[in-house]
Amino acid sequence: MTDETAGTPASPPPSPWERERPAPARVAPAREPLSRERVVDAAFTVLDRQGLDGLSMRQVAAEAGVAVSALYAHVSSKDDLLELMYARLFAGFAMPVPDPERWREQVRDYARSWRHLLLAHRDMARISMAHVPFTAELLPHVEALLAVFRTAGLPDRIAAEAGDLISTYIDGFVLEEGMWRDRAALQAGDKSSLARPDWREMAGEMQNYFASLPEQDFPHLRALAGLMVTDSADERFDIGLEIILRGLASYLPSPSV
Amino acid sequence: MTDETAGTPASPPPSPWERERPAPARVAPAREPLSRERVVDAAFTVLDRQGLDGLSMRQVAAEAGVAVSALYAHVSSKDDLLELMYARLFAGFAMPVPDPERWREQVRDYARSWRHLLLAHRDMARISMAHVPFTAELLPHVEALLAVFRTAGLPDRIAAEAGDLISTYIDGFVLEEGMWRDRAALQAGDKSSLARPDWREMAGEMQNYFASLPEQDFPHLRALAGLMVTDSADERFDIGLEIILRGLASYLPSPSV
DNA sequence: CGTTACAGTGAACACTGTTCGGCAACTGAA
DNA sequence: TTCAGTTGCCGAACAGTGTTCACTGTAACG
Numbered sequence: 195m196t197d198e199t200a201g202t203p204a205s206p207p208p209s210p211w212e213r214e215r216p217a218p219a220r221v222a223p224a225r226e227p228l229s230r231e232r233v234v235d236a237a238f239t240v241l242d243r244q245g246l247d248g249l250s251m252r253q254v255a256a257e258a259g260v261a262v263s264a265l266y267a268h269v270s271s272k273d274d275l276l277e278l279m280y281a282r283l284f285a286g287f288a289m290p291v292p293d294p295e296r297w298r299e300q301v302r303d304y305a306r307s308w309r310h311l312l313l314a315h316r317d318m319a320r321i322s323m324a325h326v327p328f329t330a331e332l333l334p335h336v337e338a339l340l341a342v343f344r345t346a347g348l349p350d351r352i353a354a355e356a357g358d359l360i361s362t363y364i365d366g367f368v369l370e371e372g373m374w375r376d377r378a379a380l381q382a383g384d385k386s387s388l389a390r391p392d393w394r395e396m397a398g399e400m401q402n403y404f405a406s407l408p409e410q411d412f413p414h415l416r417a418l419a420g421l422m423v424t425d426s427a428d429e430r431f432d433i434g435l436e437i438i439l440r441g442l443a444s445y446l447p448s449p450s451v
Numbered sequence: 452m453t454d455e456t457a458g459t460p461a462s463p464p465p466s467p468w469e470r471e472r473p474a475p476a477r478v479a480p481a482r483e484p485l486s487r488e489r490v491v492d493a494a495f496t497v498l499d500r501q502g503l504d505g506l507s508m509r510q511v512a513a514e515a516g517v518a519v520s521a522l523y524a525h526v527s528s529k530d531d532l533l534e535l536m537y538a539r540l541f542a543g544f545a546m547p548v549p550d551p552e553r554w555r556e557q558v559r560d561y562a563r564s565w566r567h568l569l570l571a572h573r574d575m576a577r578i579s580m581a582h583v584p585f586t587a588e589l590l591p592h593v594e595a596l597l598a599v600f601r602t603a604g605l606p607d608r609i610a611a612e613a614g615d616l617i618s619t620y621i622d623g624f625v626l627e628e629g630m631w632r633d634r635a636a637l638q639a640g641d642k643s644s645l646a647r648p649d650w651r652e653m654a655g656e657m658q659n660y661f662a663s664l665p666e667q668d669f670p671h672l673r674a675l676a677g678l679m680v681t682d683s684a685d686e687r688f689d690i691g692l693e694i695i696l697r698g699l700a701s702y703l704p705s706p707s708v
Numbered sequence: 709c710g711t712t713a714c715a716g717t718g719a720a721c722a723c724t725g726t727t728c729g730g731c732a733a734c735t736g737a738a
Numbered sequence: 739t740t741c742a743g744t745t746g747c748c749g750a751a752c753a754g755t756g757t758t759c760a761c762t763g764t765a766a767c768g
Binding site for chain 2: 333356411413433
Binding site for chain 1: 714715717
């Protein structure tokens with residue numbers, strides 16, 4: 195993400211289905227009262243330590259040094275908490291000002307930044323996947339992406355799908371990344387007390403497995419074993435992204451492969 | 452999916468991380484003993500009735516007319532059960548014999564069939580998303596897709612990513628579809644006792660919401676409101692798919708837009 | 709001092725996945 | 739026919755989940 199950014203626009207009115215949250219405390223704080231922010235902070239700490247499956251309200255409460263029921267004064271449910279975590283990811287994620295000449299790089303930058311944001315917290319892609327990005331805080335981002343596509347000259351129908359397509363790709367890719375990592379960690383934890391997930395080892399094991407398949411039934415899988423499972427996820431991510439970008443570019447009036 | 456199909460090839464040796472399941476009963480059944488098949492059947496019934504969140508081992512047991520603990524004789528965990536459900540979806544899903552002339556239609560057919568399979572059971576996309584498709588039963592499918600891409604003439608690196616890219620797209624798209632449907636159902640259930648999820652109504656509501664956004668901050672979102680939320684998911688699915696296909700085609704030696 | 713307001717508590721409820729000791733019915737052998 | 743032995747299933751239990759609610763203590767105000 196470069197610095198050619200527009201600040202987040204004024205927030206729109208809430209979506210029709212927006213969840214109503216308990217109103218924030220009205221009086222001056224006694225000491226350091228529990229706030230929505232602090233609950234979300236604690237939730238992120240627990241998430242990074244124990245993963246999404248270990249993220250229970252009890253753990254969050256313990257992390258915040260508070261009773262479970264206290265959480266429900268600032269958050270209406272666990273679902274709501276997850277939504278707040280999802281929304282926070284977007285905070286400070288500035289969107290590009292559309293530049294028709296550089297739309298591909300802008301989309302690439304956007305996608306890469308978003309991926310790294312997802313990678314910054316364990317299991318974050320799973321949380322992201324579970325949310326339609328049409329809540330009020332996120333609409334500016336959808337708008338900005340649309341702006342990039344439309345000013346680039348894409349037909350409306352294509353532009354309307356492009357955002358969804360790319361978001362889905364990013365979320366899905368990072369989700370899968372996380373699953374591989376989890377499996378590697380699990381396997382490493384099994385066979386040795388060294389819990390360090392040895393990624394390369396797992397990749398090698400997978401390649402060996404592919405190479406061991408019967409040549410007759412799986413010629414292509416065998417041939418591409420080295421490419422299917424690689425330790426360079428960055429590269430794979432860029433390739434998939436490039437495929438999508440090329441597809442989008444094919445809809446531009448002037449053919450600029 | 453047309454009839455130009457190859458039967459499922461011989462099943463490969465199990466992946467390194469394959470879960471070991473309890474061996475099936477060895478003696479002749481007394482009456483109509485509980486089988487792995489019947490457990491999965493019951494699970495699908497519960498899934499369609501109550502959704503993934505309502506799919507508990509207790510419910511499955513009740514549906515099968517059996518105690519909870521009996522399930523664990525045929526399935527090693529709930530995760531294992533979900534994996535079996537996922538694998539069953541692929542059963543009877545025949546793969547195309549690669550035809551370089553028709554690779555686009557073949558991929559299109561494949562994608563559409565897979566989407567409809569996912570739509571056939573509630574929340575199935577969520578289950579699908581949670582699994583890497585590299586378990587032994589599914590490798591033939593990966594191989595078949597790879598075959599289509601490679602015989603079409605795509606470079607290896609591109610072919611290796613293409614399968615993942617398309618799977619991710621399908622799963623993600625259907626997942627989102629399901630989320631909208633759930634929301635529509637929830638909203639309809641809220642405002643009227645008629646639990647029938649009125650899809651068009653929700654789409655209209657969304658469009659109104661987009662149209663109500665301030666013109667200054669959300670010009671593009673307003674302009675494309677009609678295209679972003681449409682009741683014809685089929686059309687949207689095909690558009691996204693076409694974008695990907697065009698991107699892939701751009702890597703072919705002979706430019707055949 | 710008394711009153712009110714309220715953030716935070718702890719116990720409870722109805723669930724969840726999973727395990728384990730035991731029971732009943734069937735098998736094959738004596 | 740009787741006696742193991744095995745197998746399929748059951749009930750109860752354990753530790754955990756999200757959520758609610760009557761309750762406390764403390765702080766500020768009149």
